[in-house]
Amino acid sequence: MESLSSRIVLATTLVFTTALVGTFLDLAHESKYGFFRIQQNSLTVQVESLVDRVRFIDGKPTLELGNLAAEAGKTVSYALLDSEGGVLQSFGLAGVAISPAILERYDIDYPFWFSFARLIDANSGDAVTLILPDADGAQRIVVTIPARDHLLVQVSMPLLDNTISNVDVLYTLTEASVVAVILPLILTMLAIPLIVLLTLQPIRRVSRQAARMEAATLDRRLSLHRVPSEIRGLVLAFNDLLARLDKAWRLQREFTANAAHELRTPIAALRAEVEAIVPAPTRSILAIHFDKVARLLAQLLALAEADSRPIDAAARLDLMALARAVVADMAPTVFASGREIAIELCSDKLTAVRGDLGLAEIALRNLIDNAVRHSRPGSAIRVVVDGTRISVANTGSDISEETQKAMFKRFWKQDRRSGGSGLGLSIVSAIMTRLGGSVDVSSFNGAATFALNFQTGACSESAFGGS
Incomplete structure (x- = not known):
């Protein structure tokens, strides 16, 4: 029980x-x-x-x-x-x-x-x-x-x-006992659930606050307002644990962001010197490795931003405007890779949703970049806006159900020899979780579609990192 x-x-x-x-x-x-x-x-x-x-x-x-x-x-x-x-x-x-x-x-x-x-x-x-x-x-x-x-x-x-x-006395006393004991017992049994419900209300409130905690909201603390003295020590211990976790998490985020940021300039300078010294045949091979390192640093910076970026819970964004801006910015890179990209609007529904523009842009960029790397040369990439959903479809190879479940984990790569870092899709998943939405993937006849699902209503506190 x-x-x-x-x-x-x-x-x-x-x-x-x-x-x-x-x-x-x-x-x-x-x-x-x-x-x-x-x-x-x-x-x-x-x-x-x-x-x-x-x-x-x-x-x-x-x-x-x-x-x-x-x-x-x-x-x-x-x-x-x-x-x-x-x-x-x-x-x-x-x-x-x-x-x-x-x-x-x-x-x-x-x-x-x-x-x-x-x-x-x-x-x-x-x-x-x-x-x-x-x-x-x-x-x-x-x-x-x-x-x-x-x-x-x-x-x-x-x-x-x-x-x-004896019989008469027992009958009289038993009748009195029914009124004096059994009736209060029934009333007590009916009242206790209500009393317990009201008594435990502060505990339920603290439980809801704890359930809303995530990596980006470790600076919050559970409220001690009207918390019973029996669990006050537990709440204080939990708040102390949050403080230690917040400190450790901040140090990790700052280290990742600072390391990635500090490495970008030396890597760029080293690449310029190598390209000036190394002969042309070797230069192209080294350029691939430099691009891989530069991409990894960019993804680490994006990951740090996705985990720590403050979010405005009341912010709204237009998915169609977001798609146009990202596609216009990435179109030269897509065309240079031998692929095409286009935007489609599937319905006349309102495309304004709750969310953070900066994080939504990172998520969409990662999906388009993922489509470029895994689509066939000469194929077209379709960015489709449909109400509160924006999807990126490309032609490549079928994705198994097992792969679909694992591909959003950090540093997961189906082919370890590929040039990717294994962070792109995990960043997308982390961003959509923080925005209170979701990301899903479907595959049919060699076509893969990744979709970002946003919220139209007010975002829940569990989705945002504001304190």
């Missing part, structure tokens, strides 16, 4: 159910022995009143009942015992002899296994209470208490049958 709300509801239900069962059992216990306690208390009061009625006549102990003598044997019986617990005198039913072992305890000898009174104080009174059968086998409650000169006074009466009363 992964839901915290479900766990709390289950735990609360178990607690309430346990409390209800415990309460019911305690009520059943109390109702079962309630009548016994009433009788015991009544007899205890009576026997305590008889302590002062012990007299010695002609040296013999006797119990003067007075007006109680007429009641002896009807409901209550009385007796006088010696110090050893033997019966000296009885009124009504015969008295019950008490063993010295019981007399030594002088506590309330309950006939059931548990009693709070005995738990609190084992010697909580000086009355000895027993339940014993009489001559007819009927249960009788007997209460014995010490009197003067080590004598004992005893009062007894039949134990009342409380079965019907």
Whole structure:
């Protein structure tokens, strides 16, 4: 069970159910022995009143009942015992002899296994209470208490049958329990999910903020507003981790950009000197390698810009204007390679989309450059604008599904002997991810089409690196 709300509801239900069962059992216990306690208390009061009625006549102990003598044997019986617990005198039913072992305890000898009174104080009174059968086998409650000169006074009466009363008491108490316990339980089970939902709202907000984090937004920090103290330490630790990652990521980006930028000038100077010294046959071979290095440096600079360039989330761009500008700039290079390039508009739909013009231009340039390198000489490259989608199609060879899944990884090259750096398509993918769009590829009958899919609505925060 992964839901915290479900766990709390289950735990609360178990607690309430346990409390209800415990309460019911305690009520059943109390109702079962309630009548016994009433009788015991009544007899205890009576026997305590008889302590002062012990007299010695002609040296013999006797119990003067007075007006109680007429009641002896009807409901209550009385007796006088010696110090050893033997019966000296009885009124009504015969008295019950008490063993010295019981007399030594002088506590309330309950006939059931548990009693709070005995738990609190084992010697909580000086009355000895027993339940014993009489001559007819009927249960009788007997209460014995010490009197003067080590004598004992005893009062007894039949134990009342409380079965019907127990049922009535339990029914009444159970009905009350339904209102007092079960109804609040149901209301609690209904309220807990809402309470948990409101309580966890700050945690969900922090989770959404964490989900929006990406390489370009490592300068952000999770908000501590209304975050529960139980996870505040976790949020602080996560923010500290973000700070360390941001520092390391910045150093990596700056190193890549600075290294690529600093190498461009020495490479250009070295190429000029080599071309002036090396003979013509060798010069063409070296020029290919210089072009490869220059292209790699350019891609590294583009990659660094794609990862770190601040983006205006409210910026809009016209895909048709973007296509015209990029094609016009790259047309001389395309024509020089022996290929043609053209722009097509497939629909009259609005072509203004959300996005960063600089990054979108890098993505489109990389797609056109990729098409030039992988298309057949003499073929045409088509740049198609269709609503929020701009695609680049070229004629070359079919691209397998396995290759389509792997070709957007960094430094991936199908042919390691080719002159590419393996960064072009990965840069396109990184840019479109940051713009909140996507890039896809399709291949059919030797034609490959790469498409950039932009958003028309407001870009989500996960797509942009603004802080």
